[in-house]
Amino acid sequence: MTKKTASVPALMDVARRAGVGAATVSRVINGGQNVSTKTLAKVQAAIQELGYHPSQAARSLKGAKTKTIGLIIPSVADPFFSAAAAAIQEVALEHETLVLLAASDNQPAREREQITALIQRRIDGLILAPTYAAEPTMLQHAKFPVICFDRPFPDKAVPTVLADNYGGAKAATEHLIRNGYERILCIGGDAPLFTSQKRVKGHRDVIRAAGLPYLAELNVQDYLSTRAALDRHLAGRQKIDAIFCIKNELTVHAYRVLRERRIAIPRSVALLGFDDFELADALEPPISVIRQPVVEIARKAAEMLFKTMEHESVGKGMITMRVELVTRGSCGEQ
Amino acid sequence: MTKKTASVPALMDVARRAGVGAATVSRVINGGQNVSTKTLAKVQAAIQELGYHPSQAARSLKGAKTKTIGLIIPSVADPFFSAAAAAIQEVALEHETLVLLAASDNQPAREREQITALIQRRIDGLILAPTYAAEPTMLQHAKFPVICFDRPFPDKAVPTVLADNYGGAKAATEHLIRNGYERILCIGGDAPLFTSQKRVKGHRDVIRAAGLPYLAELNVQDYLSTRAALDRHLAGRQKIDAIFCIKNELTVHAYRVLRERRIAIPRSVALLGFDDFELADALEPPISVIRQPVVEIARKAAEMLFKTMEHESVGKGMITMRVELVTRGSCGEQ
DNA sequence: GAATGAATTGGAATCGATTCCATTCTTTGC
């Protein structure tokens, strides 16, 4: 009969139940300094009985941190980004912070919506793998720090952590050439993506410098389009002798096509992928790849964000992480 | 000179700038009903100029929804759960809701912390894959609906969506027996986990009914322990002739061990896994598995949550989703 | 042109926790 609505108990409910003032309850919640043992016990009992939890909304209204950061990635299902999300999650946990996860699906419009939603929630910081058409103005008014990863933001002022896509593609192509391949097909998916462009450029620069023919199919998305693209280059007089895949799903698709067509790897055609994947070393033959340090990249980005939030300067630049050539046999190494 | 701190603009700042009252600005933000075209324009201009975004904190303080749901899973890096997270994310987007993602790492203590943090943020609902020791009392006072997936909550009142673990394990074992295997080793990792228990039970019931020896190694975690376990059963007089893996990483580990030991699949030993994985059909031979409908399970859970949030009744029961036996050849099928 | 109703508009209370400040209650020192 006392209370009409069975709503969430508030600080004032605790205060009344314990027979103390609101300020005292607040003190108890925040460490209990300057509170007598007796009232401390009374208040804590009241909190237990009511199942009280302070409202983060009310707190952040008074200017407190929200203890929440935002994370926008293209897709949660993508193994690269889910690994990154896990690493960021981990760092956030170390700082007692939750992660608001949003997926942009590489669509600028959706990215904008998600950023707006995050701003309204007054997050303490944002980690972002921006779409190719991210809008710098969006974050102009934002009062929280932003760190990009995997791709840079059009506005150069945003600190960014990413892999050495250009160098990795160069190393990959040089590796193929070193192993005697000369007609190398480069297949890629999202042409407008920053990472794709860098990788294609790295590949092309090496090919050009070596005086080899530049062969590319850069609009390949799924298994079917991969097969179509490969078939175009696996027959005729001008057959290719190696494939360099710009991203990891394509490596798997290319592997499947080659198996299906009964083309020996690496005897007839070598295969090299950008980005390592779970079972690359369990396939027949194991696939050589350029490995990006996903976890390190994500952790670094997260750590930079928290440092910035604590007003430590982290610089404005772009941090490029070294990639690694992992040789497993699909390019005729020994 | 007008404002001292360059803090986030508030509704009142917009009101002053547009020369109107706070209530009017509020009306503009929320659809602009009963506002003259003239003031509408003025207010919208002010909003633009200041880069104003309403504070979700202040809104939810007045009892509004937070447009945020919580999601607690053991690990974001686990492909099963990241696929689930992606599906839930998708449903949330359809309802213009964000997802607060938290990882429990299967630790009850951490799960409790995360739930507390979510309660403080006054989420509208929670989707949870509970640890084996989840505490029912935690959510007693919670004023938001909760849906579990993949595993049930100790408190039976929480609606749950999960796969038919028992039936799947039965089907798997029957399949192996049907194909002539008689000494089947069951390997599993987390004994206390609900899913593991159901699967082991399903397997055992069939083995017992068939009068075959029940062989199990249920404390296998990584590649090394898998190898040790298998080696114990691959030598001697009492060799096994098939392996049933309780979860997907183990299937991959077992595959690796068999390859390394040069044991022919399925000629010498058959291999069958619970839970499908990305490259199961690209391995040599392709691996037969029990496939769980991950996306369907996660979507269903999310849809149930949103229905409950809209006060539609969804019942209290447990929804069991059918699993599917995918035969690929690793059990000697033709 | 006045009256009636409808459309706009602003004032002020409200949500829940924090915090400054004033007040009351203990100590402690001399």
Place this chain on the structure above:
DNA sequence: GCAAAGAATGGAATCGATTCCAATTCATTC
């Protein structure tokens, strides 16, 4: 035993958006 320092406590303003209610403007009709 009394003053001064210090600990414990409550009152009330504050944060930002919503919403009821009252007040004002506007349009319409006789």
